[in-house]
Structure formats: C-alpha cells, structure tokens
Amino acid sequence: MAAAKLLLLSALAVLLLVLLPSAAAIGTADGSEEWGYVEVRPKAHMFWWLYRSPHRVENGTTPWPTVLWLQGGPGASGAGYGNFMEIGPLDTDLKPRATTWLNKDNPVGTGFSYVEGGNTSLLARTDAKAASDLTALLIKLYRDNKRLQGSPLYIVAESYGGKFAVTTALVALQAIGNGQLKAKLGGVALGDSWISPEDSVLSWGPLLYEMSRIDESGLQQCNSIAQKIKAQLKANKYADAEKSWEDLESAVLEQSNFVNFYNLLKDESSDDATTLTLAGGKRVRKEGYTSYLGSKATREGGLDGLMDTVIKAKLGIVPKNFTWGQQSGDVFEALEGDFMKPRIHEVDELLKLGVDVTIYSGQLDLICATKGTLDWVQKLKWDGLKKFNSSPRKPLYCKGGETGTQGFVRSYKNLKFYWILGAGHMIPIDNPCPALTMLGDITQSPAQ
Structure with a gap:
C-alpha cells in the first residue's frame, strides 16, 4: 500500500467578511504538515493543507505519490470533512485514525477559503472556473515546493468533487504541457461522483x-x-x-x-x-451531504466546534472572527447553473489522453447509485470500452479473506471500476479497508 502525501483543499471556500492577504506557507516544526493560502485570482483566496505520511521513506529513486482530495457538495470542505471525518490522520476527537490514507503508504467560498468582503460575485459559477482556480493553486504550490515536483499527483474525488476532478485534470494537463505547472498527473479517481x-x-x-x-x-x-x-x-x-x-x-x-x-x-x-x-x-x-457527515462527529460541538476552535488556533492564519460552516450555501447556489450538467465528455477526454481513470462506487449509495454510474460509463466513446466490458471482475478481500468478499474490480488499459460492498456514499467511512486496497492499487507504491 502506498505511503503518500495528502493534499486537502477547501477549494471553493467559505465566505469571509474581512480582508486577509494571502499568507505564506507555514506548518509544523517536523515538516509533517504544511498549510497556507493562495490568491488564485484577485480577491479570491484558496486554503490548502498538506500532510506527509510518517511511513514515507526517501530512497532517492522512486517518487512517492501525492493524493489531492476533492470534496463534494458543492460547497463542502475537504480540509474539514475529508480530513477529520474520512481520510486524514486524526478523527474529530483528534485521535489517530487507523484507516487514514496516509497509512497507504473545493471552489473558493468553501471551508477556510474565501472571497474578500463576502462578495458572492467573486465565487466560481462554473465547473470550469473552479478548475481554473484549483489549477492556479497547484501551479503556485508546485513552483514553491520542489519535493512536490517529483511526486506523481493523483486527484481523488467524492460526490460533486468528481466534476471538479475531471475538469481540473484537463486544465492541469494544459498547464503541464505549456510549462506552467511543474507536475506529473498520475491519475484521477472518481468516488460516487455526480458525473451524469x-x-x-x-x-x-x-x-x-x-x-x-x-x-x-x-x-x-x-x-x-x-x-x-x-x-x-x-x-x-x-x-x-x-x-x-x-x-x-x-x-x-x-x-x-x-x-x-x-x-x-x-x-x-x-x-x-x-x-x-x-x-x-x-x-x-x-x-443533507454535510449534515450526514456532521452527524458522525463524536466530539462535543461536532465538526463545526472543532474547526472553529482548536483547528483555527493551530493554523494561525484564519481570522478570529471567521466562522467555519458545514457547507457554503452561497457556493452551492453559485454553481446551480452547472449542477445538472454532465461531465461524461471530460472523462472520455482523459481516457483518450491516456490518463489513468478509476471509478469507484459504494453498493449502498443512492444519490450517485452504482447502477447510474455503470449506465454513464456505457455512454463513453473511448475505444477500449468494449474490451473493458468483457474483462473479468476480480474479487477484493481484506484481512486475508476472513471478512469475506469486500468488493470487485474490473480493469482494461487505463480504466478501472471498483464495486465496494457494504458502503454508501462515503466509502472511506463505511468500509475503509477495500478503499485503502484500491488506493494502493491506484498509486502503485514502491513500499509495502
């Protein structure tokens, strides 16, 4: 399984009513965490948070992966929900998470991201603009962090984040091609995503x-x-x-x-x-998306209480009068025009460009049900689809098979599809073991 760096974004961020200049990156003394703001366009500031796995060993030859997690909503925060509820190193009680993705080793207005003066006209109103903002952040991070440049980037998404993932991947590839973004795209993974x-x-x-x-x-x-x-x-x-x-x-x-x-x-x-x-x-x-996640927070005061007190104090760059919210309704409303638009064409484009695309779906999800996901996959014009359909499904097991079948996977060339059993929309919460197995397969880490 892959030891990875984990990049969490409040990319489409929560609205802030005060002015705050973009801050330089800061972090923990041991270098295991970094965070900061990037002004992705005038008066629009995106928050990022980078973790390095404690299992990561530099061997000087094989680069380690960086996983960029994109939350759904739209308007939910990866730095909040994805971090403390699903895949980060600590849970909402600030205790170590045994199933953190580090062991496998967005738009502005969401989470701690913000637009100046609470001006909602500055929010991204299309998936394309959100992708442009996110790519601007990546360009800055990769320019300033040499260690990231040698690390293949895997964009992993959940829910509406899948639409951000495919649009961002295409914009990022253009930026890589023209030399603006000094990165290598390792692949894209779409979890229970609102693609169609x-x-x-x-x-x-x-x-x-x-x-x-x-x-x-x-x-x-x-x-x-x-x-x-x-x-x-x-x-x-x-x-x-x-x-x-x-x-x-x-x-x-x-x-x-x-x-x-x-x-x-x-x-x-x-x-x-x-x-x-x-x-x-x-x-x-x-x-309901963020309410569902918030209901799983065990800490007194829930996730809101944690983010507004301990986490805000730790970060040290968030204004004192800023209130972290479960979800930005302004972001959701800003993207209403794109909410029902499909992104099947973008998945097709990635496949044709040779990008590794992984689709994973929870058996018990309704909002982005597996049946609907399989149906839009059949609408792909990718020339490998027929052979993908005829490829065998392989079972997934955990703990040496003691717990029975945990899922299935089918793959052909650069397309993989994972059926995850016993899980709903939030797979890392409901059934983390096959999710971790999938992550290790996707990133193909040199370490076990």
Whole structure:
C-alpha cells in the first residue's frame, strides 16, 4: 500500500467578511504538515493543507505519490470533512485514525477559503472556473515546493468533487504541457461522483423499488419526474432540471418514509427529514451531504466546534472572527447553473489522453447509485470500452479473506471500476479497508 502525501483543499471556500492577504506557507516544526493560502485570482483566496505520511521513506529513486482530495457538495470542505471525518490522520476527537490514507503508504467560498468582503460575485459559477482556480493553486504550490515536483499527483474525488476532478485534470494537463505547472498527473479517481445527473436520477426509482423502500405507486412517481428531468436536460434547460431534481428528492423522501440518500439501508435523521423549506417564499435546499457527515462527529460541538476552535488556533492564519460552516450555501447556489450538467465528455477526454481513470462506487449509495454510474460509463466513446466490458471482475478481500468478499474490480488499459460492498456514499467511512486496497492499487507504491 502506498505511503503518500495528502493534499486537502477547501477549494471553493467559505465566505469571509474581512480582508486577509494571502499568507505564506507555514506548518509544523517536523515538516509533517504544511498549510497556507493562495490568491488564485484577485480577491479570491484558496486554503490548502498538506500532510506527509510518517511511513514515507526517501530512497532517492522512486517518487512517492501525492493524493489531492476533492470534496463534494458543492460547497463542502475537504480540509474539514475529508480530513477529520474520512481520510486524514486524526478523527474529530483528534485521535489517530487507523484507516487514514496516509497509512497507504473545493471552489473558493468553501471551508477556510474565501472571497474578500463576502462578495458572492467573486465565487466560481462554473465547473470550469473552479478548475481554473484549483489549477492556479497547484501551479503556485508546485513552483514553491520542489519535493512536490517529483511526486506523481493523483486527484481523488467524492460526490460533486468528481466534476471538479475531471475538469481540473484537463486544465492541469494544459498547464503541464505549456510549462506552467511543474507536475506529473498520475491519475484521477472518481468516488460516487455526480458525473451524469441524468443517469443518477433515473436509477433512483428502480433501486428503491427493488430494495422495498417504495411501492409501485412510488416507483411510477419517481420515474415520471426522472423522465421529466431527462427531457429538460436534453433541451439544455438546466435550471428547470435542477428544480425538478428537488421535486424528485422530495418525492423519494415522502414515498420511502425518509430513506437516507447516502446509505439506503438507513433513514434520514429527524433534522434532515425535510430537504426543501420555504425561506421568504424561496425554495431552499437543506444540504443533507454535510449534515450526514456532521452527524458522525463524536466530539462535543461536532465538526463545526472543532474547526472553529482548536483547528483555527493551530493554523494561525484564519481570522478570529471567521466562522467555519458545514457547507457554503452561497457556493452551492453559485454553481446551480452547472449542477445538472454532465461531465461524461471530460472523462472520455482523459481516457483518450491516456490518463489513468478509476471509478469507484459504494453498493449502498443512492444519490450517485452504482447502477447510474455503470449506465454513464456505457455512454463513453473511448475505444477500449468494449474490451473493458468483457474483462473479468476480480474479487477484493481484506484481512486475508476472513471478512469475506469486500468488493470487485474490473480493469482494461487505463480504466478501472471498483464495486465496494457494504458502503454508501462515503466509502472511506463505511468500509475503509477495500478503499485503502484500491488506493494502493491506484498509486502503485514502491513500499509495502
């Protein structure tokens, strides 16, 4: 398994109401952590946090991988949720995480990132702009950090972060090609990603019906709204499709007695049971993604309390009057125009360019269900798709097979697909062992 460097970004960041100049990188005395801000464009500041694995040994010959983690939402923070809830070295009680990805060894307005003066017009409003911002950050980091330059970069994403990952990878490749970014792209991994909203929503009704969460009437209602979304997307009516998506979520919750979108074996909590509320006559979506993650925080005060006290004090560069939030609704709203747009074409482009693409999906996820993911994969125009489909699936095991089959993997050339059993949307939380096995396979570390 790969000993890696782990780069966590609040790339699309939380809004800040004060001015703060971009700070130079600072970190721990032993060099195991670094963090800082980069002004990716005028008045837009992106926060980053870099960990180095304690298992990493410099041998002078083989470069070690760097894993860039991109959170979903859009508007959730990788430096918060991904770090302390899923893959970082410490949990929300600041105790060592046995399954940290270091053992395998974003947009502005999210997390600790911010735009000056709280000016929402400065937020990224397209996936392409978010990718441009993230690439600007990478250019600065790789220019200033020589150790990163020799380390292959693996962009690993979850949920909406998958859309950021594929768009960023393409922009980064251009920057590498013209000499702006001194990096080598090792690959892209898309975890339970919102790559094709159409295929995702079309899978909801049938999956819930097969799992006994809805009846025939519920199936008919869900399928009807999903077909409406399909027609709206075909007509490029993305704003209308987003509103219909909200209607479909409401129908799913009502017909299923509040199934959890991130693990369909569970129910939504009472706090998250209503995803649509009225605020001054305007429909506002409650962000269940970050609420789900936040509900798993055991520390008193939850993740918000941790980020606003201990972590802010440790970092030393976040303004005292800044409040870290579970999710930036402003970021979500800014990206509404792109929210329902597919990114299948971008995956195709990466495959054609020879970039290693890994797709991984949790068996129990509903929001980005495996069936929907498999359906959009079949829409790829990549010339290796037919042979990929006929390649055998290989089982995944953990602990010498004592725990039984934990998943499956199929691969051909530069495309891999992982089926992860016993996990929902947040695979590193629900079933970390096969996720770590996958990471080691993807990064092909020289150390075991």
